[in-house]
Amino acid sequence: MKILGRSICKGLTYTTVATSLFVATAVVPGCGSQKDGIDRHALVNRNNPHITEADTMASFTVGNGGFAFTADITGLQTFPEVYTNGVPLGTMSDWGWHSYPNTENFRHEETLKEYDFGRGRKELYSVQFKEDGRLKDASNYFRVNPHRLHLGALGFSDIDFSSISGVDQTLDMWNGVLDSKFTVDGKQVKVKTAADPNLDLVAAEISDPGRHSVSLRLPYPTGKHSDDACDWNADSLHTSEIVFSEPGKAVVKHTLDSTTYYITLNWKGSSEASKNGANSVLITPDSDEWRITAQFTENRTDGTNPDASKAIKDSSEWWQKFWGEGGVVDFSHCTDPRAKELERRVVLSQYLLAANCAGTTPPQETGLTYNSWFGKFHLEMIWWHQAQFALYGHEDLLARTLPWYEKALSNAENIAKRQGFEGARWMKMTDPSSIEAPSGVGSFLIWQQPHLIYLAELLHRANPEDSALVKKYYPLVEKTAEFMASFADYDKDNDRYILKGIIPAQETLRASETVNPPFELSYWHFGLNTANKWRERMGIARNAEWDKITAKLSHLAAKDSLYLAAETAPQTYEDIRFTSDHMAVLGSLGILPASPLADPKILNNTFDWVYDNWNWDKTWGWDYPTTAMCAVRVGEPEKAINALLMDKRTNTYLPNGHNFQDNRLRCYLPGNGGLLTAVALMTAGWDGCGTKNPGFPKDGTWDVRWEGIKPLP
Numbered sequence: 001m002k003i004l005g006r007s008i009c010k011g012l013t014y015t016t017v018a019t020s021l022f023v024a025t026a027v028v029p030g031c032g033s034q035k036d037g038i039d040r041h042a043l044v045n046r047n048n049p050h051i052t053e054a055d056t057m058a059s060f061t062v063g064n065g066g067f068a069f070t071a072d073i074t075g076l077q078t079f080p081e082v083y084t085n086g087v088p089l090g091t092m093s094d095w096g097w098h099s100y101p102n103t104e105n106f107r108h109e110e111t112l113k114e115y116d117f118g119r120g121r122k123e124l125y126s127v128q129f130k131e132d133g134r135l136k137d138a139s140n141y142f143r144v145n146p147h148r149l150h151l152g153a154l155g156f157s158d159i160d161f162s163s164i165s166g167v168d169q170t171l172d173m174w175n176g177v178l179d180s181k182f183t184v185d186g187k188q189v190k191v192k193t194a195a196d197p198n199l200d201l202v203a204a205e206i207s208d209p210g211r212h213s214v215s216l217r218l219p220y221p222t223g224k225h226s227d228d229a230c231d232w233n234a235d236s237l238h239t240s241e242i243v244f245s246e247p248g249k250a251v252v253k254h255t256l257d258s259t260t261y262y263i264t265l266n267w268k269g270s271s272e273a274s275k276n277g278a279n280s281v282l283i284t285p286d287s288d289e290w291r292i293t294a295q296f297t298e299n300r301t302d303g304t305n306p307d308a309s310k311a312i313k314d315s316s317e318w319w320q321k322f323w324g325e326g327g328v329v330d331f332s333h334c335t336d337p338r339a340k341e342l343e344r345r346v347v348l349s350q351y352l353l354a355a356n357c358a359g360t361t362p363p364q365e366t367g368l369t370y371n372s373w374f375g376k377f378h379l380e381m382i383w384w385h386q387a388q389f390a391l392y393g394h395e396d397l398l399a400r401t402l403p404w405y406e407k408a409l410s411n412a413e414n415i416a417k418r419q420g421f422e423g424a425r426w427m428k429m430t431d432p433s434s435i436e437a438p439s440g441v442g443s444f445l446i447w448q449q450p451h452l453i454y455l456a457e458l459l460h461r462a463n464p465e466d467s468a469l470v471k472k473y474y475p476l477v478e479k480t481a482e483f484m485a486s487f488a489d490y491d492k493d494n495d496r497y498i499l500k501g502i503i504p505a506q507e508t509l510r511a512s513e514t515v516n517p518p519f520e521l522s523y524w525h526f527g528l529n530t531a532n533k534w535r536e537r538m539g540i541a542r543n544a545e546w547d548k549i550t551a552k553l554s555h556l557a558a559k560d561s562l563y564l565a566a567e568t569a570p571q572t573y574e575d576i577r578f579t580s581d582h583m584a585v586l587g588s589l590g591i592l593p594a595s596p597l598a599d600p601k602i603l604n605n606t607f608d609w610v611y612d613n614w615n616w617d618k619t620w621g622w623d624y625p626t627t628a629m630c631a632v633r634v635g636e637p638e639k640a641i642n643a644l645l646m647d648k649r650t651n652t653y654l655p656n657g658h659n660f661q662d663n664r665l666r667c668y669l670p671g672n673g674g675l676l677t678a679v680a681l682m683t684a685g686w687d688g689c690g691t692k693n694p695g696f697p698k699d700g701t702w703d704v705r706w707e708g709i710k711p712l713p
Helices: 006-010 015-020 040-045 134-144 308-325 339-356 379-391 395-401 404-418 451-462 467-487 518-537 544-552 584-588 600-613 623-633 637-644 669-684
Strands: 060-063 067-071 091-093 112-115 123-126 153-156 164-172 177-184 187-195 201-207 214-217 238-246 249-256 259-267 274-277 280-283 289-297 328-330 489-491 496-498 705-707
Touching: 040 308, 040 328, 040 339, 060 177, 060 339, 067 187, 177 308, 187 308, 201 308, 214 259, 238 274, 238 280, 249 280, 259 280, 289 308, 328 339, 339 379, 339 637, 339 669, 379 395, 379 451, 379 669, 395 451, 404 467, 451 467, 451 518, 467 518, 467 544, 496 544, 518 544, 518 584, 584 600, 584 623, 600 623, 623 637, 623 669, 637 669
Parallel strands: 060 187
Antiparallel strands: 060 067, 067 091, 112 123, 153 214, 164 177, 177 187, 187 201, 201 289, 214 280, 238 249, 249 259, 259 289, 274 280, 328 705, 489 496
């Protein structure tokens, strides 16, 4: 069988293929919007991805935000090895993590290194040591551990990839169901797959005249930076045991070092499960029409799952509510030929983020699809993943995640304390335990710090009368702002506050050399001012120190009517280090509202220069939404659209909607989330914006209609 999708890894673009997969589906009577103007069922269904050939870049995910199951052309995970270099077939959860044994008794304190940033003291940062020895081994251990687990591959056990023909697969996003058809030995197999909205459970309804067996294969983790987390050749390092069995039911216990979890299997039939390998369990159907569920849990269950049909029905109800109550954008009345592709990206991004990135912990950059950075999550990316939930009327999904900060608060306070600061310093790269992962870059970032304030503010804006919400998040807002205030250094000679000793969002700059990067200055102003608003909502007087700092924060550094990457950056943009990676300077207006630290004319000039001259081949997926948001705020809607649809490798959107970056990051969900946030700004605008659809040209070709989207600050 021919496998599509390999060419993308050689730098080719998927734009043409992606556009051709825009599936038009007839409107079903009675399934339209409850609101005026937009038939939501038609909007979602015409963008359902559909394939007729195997494509390793077009695996499809069903999930509930905290658990996800990604399937191949069979609707299950029959061929994980085939898809390993495409978009892999993950089964992942919020809770599924593993650590290799710490046989050397490494201590996290061994990852700390002293730095002097001119504050009159030494500061301890958790870094990756480069010289061979115990410190390097310790930093590597805590960077790798813990890592997210692939919980198990559920797939047909006796079908060869080469024997499959007649592929016809559609992801029905309106119902959260993957509908797969394929032919084996002249007989058509049909599989419907869905994830239960409330349990870590995948369900499948199977019609199979060949009665092929299904196996649950349990891998050992690889511990690698970016891969499918499946070592299929390490059976001696872990064990699988059927601890409960009766006809149609089984509970499997999987033990990996000190980690144990359970898989409860239920199926329609009179057969019992059996081992067909050291870490593989076989289920054989006794009819052509049958159903199976697999529930993954930290603790053993009583052996009973909800029926597959009920799980699929519950999935359908949840997704119909998601699409029916949240914000949507309809581009079908536009005549600009780019509108169809933009709509496809928006709808698929909404689905992917709800399926992958709405759990009880912040999401990793590849969601629950496969591991990147060992499965850990990056707090500087949470805004990109989840701000859009609150803007599109799904603030309940954002509210699932933010309470994790309460669990992480103690560790964040310890980081601030060991460096001599007040409050809580939010770590960059971490895991559910909130232990800081060592990094020569991440430990020096600060732009993740105000995200908590921004996201809490979006929750408040969605429910401004909810006093309980203010009481719940104010302690976190306060601790966040306390660090920000203590981190700002007073420059007595110039009677101002500065930011130094940091690697900014544009990570090509060095911590020892960087003073006053523009985005961070702007974000400090926004964060501290917003934190004082929260004090007022609590009935507390504004913090005079915070107001003093915002009033005296340094203005953005400029030369020749252009803002610089930092006050200490070369006074020119000719150095490649300052014209590649993230154009964070544009975040000062776009992601953020206008602040008194910046001159609007210089910001406009800077936008024009970046748009025309940036090294676009050295960017990331969220850089295009960053550019688009700035374009909207400076009154350049055509350039906003151009940015969102720029034909660059890192702005590629695959047939399944994933934002492709490179061979390592075949999906990158911050790009998808950034796209949705940019489109929210382009439609609903921002506080004080008096223009309808400010992000779209007024030439008659962009008749964009939307419902349920909230403006940005």
